[in-house]
Amino acid sequence: MTNGLLAGLSLLPIAAVGYFLVIRRWPASRAMPISYAVAAGLALFVWQVPFPQVAAATAKGVVIAVELLYIVFGAILLLNTLEESGALSKIRRSFRDISPDRRVQVIIIAWLFGSFIEGAAGFGTPAAVAVPLLVGLGFPAMAAVVAGMIIQSTPVSFGAAGTPILIGVATGLSGHEAVEQYAAGLGYTGEAGWLSFLHMIGLKVALLHAVAGTLIPLFVVAMMTRFFGKERSFREGLRIWRFAVFAALAMTLPYLTAAYLLGPAFPSLVGGLVGLVVVVTAAKRRWLLPAETWDFDRSDRWPAEWTGTLQVRSVDHPGRDFSLLSAWSPYLMVAILLVLTRVPSLPLKAWLMACVVPVRDIFGTSISRDVRPLFLPGSVFVFVAVAATALHRLSLAEVTRAWKQSGRTILAASVALIFTVPMVQVFINSAGGRLGYEAMPVALAEGVAELAGSAWPLFSPLLGGLGAAVAGSNTVSNMMFSLFQFNVGQRIGADPTWIVALQAVGGAAGNTICVHNVVAASAVVGLLGQEGAVIRKTLIVFLYYALLPGAIGYAIVSSGLGG
Numbered sequence: 001m002t003n004g005l006l007a008g009l010s011l012l013p014i015a016a017v018g019y020f021l022v023i024r025r026w027p028a029s030r031a032m033p034i035s036y037a038v039a040a041g042l043a044l045f046v047w048q049v050p051f052p053q054v055a056a057a058t059a060k061g062v063v064i065a066v067e068l069l070y071i072v073f074g075a076i077l078l079l080n081t082l083e084e085s086g087a088l089s090k091i092r093r094s095f096r097d098i099s100p101d102r103r104v105q106v107i108i109i110a111w112l113f114g115s116f117i118e119g120a121a122g123f124g125t126p127a128a129v130a131v132p133l134l135v136g137l138g139f140p141a142m143a144a145v146v147a148g149m150i151i152q153s154t155p156v157s158f159g160a161a162g163t164p165i166l167i168g169v170a171t172g173l174s175g176h177e178a179v180e181q182y183a184a185g186l187g188y189t190g191e192a193g194w195l196s197f198l199h200m201i202g203l204k205v206a207l208l209h210a211v212a213g214t215l216i217p218l219f220v221v222a223m224m225t226r227f228f229g230k231e232r233s234f235r236e237g238l239r240i241w242r243f244a245v246f247a248a249l250a251m252t253l254p255y256l257t258a259a260y261l262l263g264p265a266f267p268s269l270v271g272g273l274v275g276l277v278v279v280v281t282a283a284k285r286r287w288l289l290p291a292e293t294w295d296f297d298r299s300d301r302w303p304a305e306w307t308g309t310l311q312v313r314s315v316d317h318p319g320r321d322f323s324l325l326s327a328w329s330p331y332l333m334v335a336i337l338l339v340l341t342r343v344p345s346l347p348l349k350a351w352l353m354a355c356v357v358p359v360r361d362i363f364g365t366s367i368s369r370d371v372r373p374l375f376l377p378g379s380v381f382v383f384v385a386v387a388a389t390a391l392h393r394l395s396l397a398e399v400t401r402a403w404k405q406s407g408r409t410i411l412a413a414s415v416a417l418i419f420t421v422p423m424v425q426v427f428i429n430s431a432g433g434r435l436g437y438e439a440m441p442v443a444l445a446e447g448v449a450e451l452a453g454s455a456w457p458l459f460s461p462l463l464g465g466l467g468a469a470v471a472g473s474n475t476v477s478n479m480m481f482s483l484f485q486f487n488v489g490q491r492i493g494a495d496p497t498w499i500v501a502l503q504a505v506g507g508a509a510g511n512t513i514c515v516h517n518v519v520a521a522s523a524v525v526g527l528l529g530q531e532g533a534v535i536r537k538t539l540i541v542f543l544y545y546a547l548l549p550g551a552i553g554y555a556i557v558s559s560g561l562g563g
Contacts, residue, residue: 007447027529028416056362061422074381075128085392090327116272122159141308154213155268156508162264168475172482204501206259251275308526457553461506468510477507509545
């Protein structure tokens with residue numbers, strides 16, 4: 001079978017998602033079982049993968065889906081706990097004190113706080129934190145989900161203390177002779193040299209992100225005013241362009257500096273934290289802000305599809321007159337614990353990861369999954385929710401309501417994720433069949449590379465984005481495609497490290513349209529059945545974020561700087 005035909009067949013599970021979810025507007029709970037059936041059918045009857053391997057990949061997907069549901073549950077539980085205690089009302093008022101303008105609020109929470117949380121934890125955690133917080137402040141659920149997905153771009157390559165580079169790219173490239181020879185030719189030898197080689201790739205990734213990320217806050221506010229404003233106008237979002245670009249640079253300049261000075265573990269952490277301090281200060285003083293204040297229409301005029309089942313009430317308890325610091329303390333605890341448990345040089349990470357539930361050699365195959373329940377962000381959320389129960393002195397009735405409501409919300413999301421993640425795992429684990437074909441993602445990549453030829457840098461981020469959109473992870477996309485991208489770069493006479501950098505940037509952009517990320521973010525606020533509507537909006541940002549770095553990469557290669 002030709003590479004082109006294999007690539008076309010490999011595209012079918014993704015095409016099924018696009019057709020049923022985005023075009024036909026089916027809910028993910030209906031569309032994803034069909035996509036799973038397509039992927040499993042191709043694996044069994046075209047790739048001729050043994051049935052135990054398909055079953056094992058499916059089981060691994062179910063395990064990962066349960067982990068995701070645990071993260072979502074923890075995030076919802078924390079929000080419901082703060083709602084019951086009255087802390088959420090206090091937080092809402094604090095944002096009105098910073099700025100009552102919803103455009104400013106979404107930049108601070110989604111772009112800056114979200115980037116910081118991404119740098120600490122990654123793996124969809126920013127959406128689990130920022131999206132329900134936005135809803136708690138009075139945003140429509142769909143607007144919150146769209147905002148939470150759009151910012152899953154610039155900070156993602158350095159999420160979870162640099163995991164997509166330090167684990168994803170490193171795993172994809174390490175141990176291969178061509179890569180080691182190339183690195184040695186540049187003077188990168190030994191273990192220290194390998195880390196410096198990754199540092200150099202990470203700096204190129206950060207540079208591309210710093211360029212593309214300059215417009216992301218403006219995209220967030222413009223799309224919010226266009227799709228969720230009274231006037232349905234891009235113009236209302238664009239009026240805040242000076243503040244939006246300022247907020248972008250307040251994050252990306254320290255982000256780029258950290259990539260240069262500190263390496264791949266710290267750009268998103270440093271950029272998000274510095275940006276928060278700078279932008280909150282500017283917003284309080286109304287620097288660069290237009291005279292008018294923008295808000296949504298009254299909530300009783302919102303279309304039904306904008307709202308989820310998470311109905312945040314304005315709960316105040318006169319007997320709990322705690323300070324603003326006390327109200328914010330659970331989210332501060334989340335941020336601190338995520339950092340402390342993710343930094344490799346601290347002992348907490350090793351302690352938590354030592355608690356392992358091994359799911360090994362499933363159905364006699366080599367497919368395995370080690371579950372580390374204490375290391376999952378969901379455990380941080382649950383721990384902080386329990387701590388907040390004591391800190392804010394909740395009654396037993398209030399605690400019971402918070403847990404019951406959280407459980408009901410998570411059950412509604414389970415069907416979509418239980419089919420989405422297994423589809424991804426079958427797609428990825430489709431190598432090793434009787435006919436010897438490469439796994440579907442690699443077959444797809446080879447077919448596209450044949451068509452693109454020397455114009456490959458234009459398509460490199462799109463491939464990385466497609467990998468992340470399907471796999472749900474920039475790290476996994478980098479593992480799958482970094483070596484392939486490196487080899488294509490050498491084949492077309494380009495600097496292969498620039499091509500790998502384009503892969504990593506595209507992999508970050510792919511998170512904006514990743515189905516299971518959208519399902520998880522929507523589940524946090526009970527917005528189920530509208531996943532396609534969210535992706536139709538975030539697709540605009542994905543195309544921008546993949547095509548602009550691709551054009552920059554092509555210009556670098558064409559000018560001779562990349563080869």
